[in-house]
Amino acid sequence: MNAWLVQDLERAAHIAQRVIRSLSHPFGIADAEDVAFTASLGVVPQIEPGAAVPDVFDRADLALFRAKRTRRGGFRVSSSADARAPQASNSAPAA
Numbered sequence: 001m002n003a004w005l006v007q008d009l010e011r012a013a014h015i016a017q018r019v020i021r022s023l024s025h026p027f028g029i030a031d032a033e034d035v036a037f038t039a040s041l042g043v044v045p046q047i048e049p050g051a052a053v054p055d056v057f058d059r060a061d062l063a064l065f066r067a068k069r070t071r072r073g074g075f076r077v078s079s080s081a082d083a084r085a086p087q088a089s090n091s092a093p094a095a
Contacts, residue, residue: 009045016075038073
């Protein structure tokens with residue numbers, strides 16, 4: 001998992017779109033045929049002062065899994081309700 005700290009949501013959306021677009025272009029690996037990837041990203045728009053890092057990553061994970069369910073190769077922004085949602089376990093929801 002990678003994380004970037006970005007000051008505003010518009011900039012975060014721009015970065016997410018660039019990452020997704022960059023990975024979608026086919027490229028060669030050694031002697032193999034060209035390969036292309038899709039990426040789904042979860043974005044947390046705002047971190048509350050004093051927020052625990054694991055809580056922020058949990059919110060990003062939740063947004064990520066929602067992005068995968070909606071459309072592979074896209075991103076989803078975490079909502080404020082995600083910050084209040086209890087986490088039942090550390091396992092990922094079925095995608």
